Amino acid sequence: xxxxxxxxxxxxxxxxxxxxxxxxxxxxxxxxxxxxxxxxxxxxxxxxxxxxxxxxxxxxxxxxxxxxxxxxxxxxxxxxxxxxxxxxxxxxxxxxxxxxxxxxxxxxxxxxxxxxxxxxxxxxxxxxxxxxxxxxxxxxxxxxxxxxxxxxxxxxxxxxxxxxxxxxxxxxxxxxxxxxxxxxxxxxxxxxxxxxxxxxxxxxxxxxxxxxxxxxxxxxxxxxxxxxxxxxxxxxxxxxxxxxxxxxxxxxxxxxxxxxxxxxxxxxxxxxxxxxxxxxxxxxxxxxxxxxxxxxxxxxxxxxxxxxxxxxxxxxxxxxxxxxxxxxxxxxxxxxxxxxxxxxxxxxxxxxxxxxxxxxxxxxxxxxxxxxxxxxxxxxxxxxxxxxxxxxxxxxxxxxxxxxx
Amino acid sequence: xxxxxxxxxxxxxxxxxxxxxxxxxxxxxxxxxxxxxxxxxxxxxxxxxxxxxxxxxxxxxxxxxxxxxxxxxxxxxxxxxxxxxxxxxxxxxxxxxxxxxxxxxxxxxxxxxxxxxxxxxxxxxxxxxxxxxxxxxxxxxxxxxxxxxxxxxxxxxxxxxxxxxxxxxxxxxxxxxxxxxxxxxxxxxxxxxxxxxxxxxxxxxxxxxxxxxxxxxxxxxxxxxxxxxxxxxxxxxxxxxxxxxxxxxxxxx
Numbered sequence: 001x002x003x004x005x006x007x008x009x010x011x012x013x014x015x016x017x018x019x020x021x022x023x024x025x026x027x028x029x030x031x032x033x034x035x036x037x038x039x040x041x042x043x044x045x046x047x048x049x050x051x052x053x054x055x056x057x058x059x060x061x062x063x064x065x066x067x068x069x070x071x072x073x074x075x076x077x078x079x080x081x082x083x084x085x086x087x088x089x090x091x092x093x094x095x096x097x098x099x100x101x102x103x104x105x106x107x108x109x110x111x112x113x114x115x116x117x118x119x120x121x122x123x124x125x126x127x128x129x130x131x132x133x134x135x136x137x138x139x140x141x142x143x144x145x146x147x148x149x150x151x152x153x154x155x156x157x158x159x160x161x162x163x164x165x166x167x168x169x170x171x172x173x174x175x176x177x178x179x180x181x182x183x184x185x186x187x188x189x190x191x192x193x194x195x196x197x198x199x200x201x202x203x204x205x206x207x208x209x210x211x212x213x214x215x216x217x218x219x220x221x222x223x224x225x226x227x228x229x230x231x232x233x234x235x236x237x238x239x240x241x242x243x244x245x246x247x248x249x250x251x252x253x254x255x256x257x258x259x260x261x262x263x264x265x266x267x268x269x270x271x272x273x274x275x276x277x278x279x280x281x282x283x284x285x286x287x288x289x290x291x292x293x294x295x296x297x298x299x300x301x302x303x304x305x306x307x308x309x310x311x312x313x314x315x316x317x318x319x320x321x322x323x324x325x326x327x328x329x330x331x332x333x334x335x336x337x338x339x340x341x342x343x344x345x346x347x348x349x350x351x352x353x354x355x356x357x358x359x360x361x362x363x364x365x366x367x368x369x370x371x372x373x374x375x376x377x378x379x380x381x382x383x384x385x386x387x388x389x390x391x392x393x394x395x396x397x398x399x400x401x402x403x404x405x
Numbered sequence: 406x407x408x409x410x411x412x413x414x415x416x417x418x419x420x421x422x423x424x425x426x427x428x429x430x431x432x433x434x435x436x437x438x439x440x441x442x443x444x445x446x447x448x449x450x451x452x453x454x455x456x457x458x459x460x461x462x463x464x465x466x467x468x469x470x471x472x473x474x475x476x477x478x479x480x481x482x483x484x485x486x487x488x489x490x491x492x493x494x495x496x497x498x499x500x501x502x503x504x505x506x507x508x509x510x511x512x513x514x515x516x517x518x519x520x521x522x523x524x525x526x527x528x529x530x531x532x533x534x535x536x537x538x539x540x541x542x543x544x545x546x547x548x549x550x551x552x553x554x555x556x557x558x559x560x561x562x563x564x565x566x567x568x569x570x571x572x573x574x575x576x577x578x579x580x581x582x583x584x585x586x587x588x589x590x591x592x593x594x595x596x597x598x599x600x601x602x603x604x605x606x607x608x609x610x611x612x613x614x615x616x617x618x619x620x621x622x623x624x625x626x627x628x629x630x631x632x633x634x635x636x637x638x639x640x641x642x643x644x645x646x647x648x649x650x651x652x653x654x655x656x657x658x
Contacts, residue, residue, distance in 0.1 A: 004556035123499040134574040140536045158537035158544040161515030176551035201510030252531030254523035260511040387520020
């Protein structure tokens with residue numbers, strides 16, 4: 001039996017990425033579909049690549065919260081300060097009660113960029129710098145605690161860290177917190193920032209592309225890493241938020257195959273998508289768009305393509321945006337859900353930046369360029385991670401499309 | 406579907422695994438050493454203390470519950486997870502000519518134990534890996550409670566911590582240990598009946614508070630001590646301002 005959850009409204013969202021600091025900038029970038037990736041500015045690497053680096057300076061952390069000060073927290077703060085997002089959350093907090101509003105973060109890097117600097121000091125001097133704070137900067141829940149303090153929220157607060165499916169799974173945890181009545185609203189954040197550990201680690205696995213990545217392309221040669229901070233505010237459904245987009249379900253599965261490569265047939269990916277549909281009682285025929293995980297490694301792309309072919313055949317438009325903003329790792333689920341919402345609500349579907357000649361083994365209806373389409377009622381967003389950790393997020397354009405409760 | 410805070414969950418089995426032989430004295434219940442025979446050599450060779458503790462405790466908890474590990478969704482929780490692997494990688498990164506091992510890199514993710522768990526048991530059910538610093542165990546209980554109220558019939562929870570390098574968070578990560586339990590929505594043969602975790606003024610006290618600080622995975626030690634002694638404990642503190650109602654021990658309700 002599939003897990004049972006009820007839909008929740010997505011009443012606000014914000015996304016920071018190389019595409020810009022406002023939702024309008026993201027929308028513009030999705031429309032233009034022009035690669036924003038460039039050689040890294042602040043990280044030096046012994047190999048060539050391009051990355052999706054934050055284009056604007058990040059805000060400073062207030063002195064009262066300096067324990068939390070790291071690149072990840074600053075990028076999260078940038079999202080709070082953009083598009084009036086902080087005001088929206090504070091209004092919702094006051095409407096419900098701070099104890100009824102939770103925070104669930106999805107991250108894989110947390111503050112490790114700053115720890116890398118601290119370790120330079122450690123290797124040189126035999127001790128960590130005076131202000132090093134593992135729990136409040138490096139540990140994976142650090143940015144969640146920062147957001148909770150920043151917004152004076154008092155509900156449950158934790159991080160899901162399942163590599164590249166982290167923030168997609170965080171959406172599932174948040175939905176359950178509301179469904180079970182623990183919370184009335186949950187702030188979901190997907191935040192990952194560039195660091196040498198992930199760049200050099202993926203390079204050691206021979207997965208980094210020296211040039212802009214080409215998801216699902218016959219000539220693809222690996223991933224580009226990006227940084228991102230995406231936030232979504234989930235609220236219990238009510239008459240006032242019925243016309244907001246809704247999160248219907250997050251399907252999850254485990255590959256039970258390998259730590260760093262997916263099951264080659266995409267069985268786990270298929271199981272996650274099927275579970276999402278079953279949980280929400282949505283038929284495959286009702287899905288109008290799939291936002292692909294499409295990292296641009298051969299194994300990942302083919303596994304996902306096979307899974308979607310079995311589930312949806314070649315009927316559904318599919319695209320992936322990692323050629324635009326890079327692979328934002330643990331943040332990618334939230335970043336790409338926001339990108340899907342931003343496009344869907346504007347009446348278009350994103351293209352697949354970097355795709356020129358589709359891999360002949362990929363039997364999908366791939367969108368190279370953005371496409372005008374205001375007919376999509378339901379969309380899937382995929383996120384798959386190391387450890388065979390799969391998640392597929394099922395979205396509805398509006399609560400109006402759902403049967404009345 | 407019952408969505409009330411009173412929704413009960415049933416403890417079907419549990420186990421504790423530790424490398425420290427002084428620990429059972431402080432816990433008040435037994436803890437076994439990691440069991441090499443239960444973990445295939447190919448996995449044992451390439452995995453950390455954290456993974457081996459988590460796998461052993463998880464397998465023993467399933468055995469205690471009489472359930473097949475491959476059938477259970479799982480919640481893995483650790484404040485630090487792969488501390489030693491990440492430490493080694495960060496030291497390499499800080500050297501001018503440091504070498505990054507691809508295996509160490511993919512073993513540095515927070516969900517490494519969950520990944521190897523699914524590989525070793527063949528379990529394709531959903532799993533998650535979470536962290537909440539001092540509240541890690543409380544949030545693991547909450548996530549598990551929510552999953553059981555959202556259609557999961559039974560699930561495994563594994564809280565684990567390996568020994569942390571002493572310069573990262575001094576005083577934390579002193580004990581390598583894993584505590585795992587299986588929860589079910591069925592009362593059959595339940596070892597205890599528990600309610601929803603709640604914010605609470607109940608705090609861990611004395612040596613239990615010290616132990617939860619030294620090994621955050623052991624914040625539920627007083628709860629399992631009460632279970633093993635057959636006591637109904639009322640609200641059991643989980644640390645970080647959370648507690649869980651222990652409604653009854655034994656399948657006698």
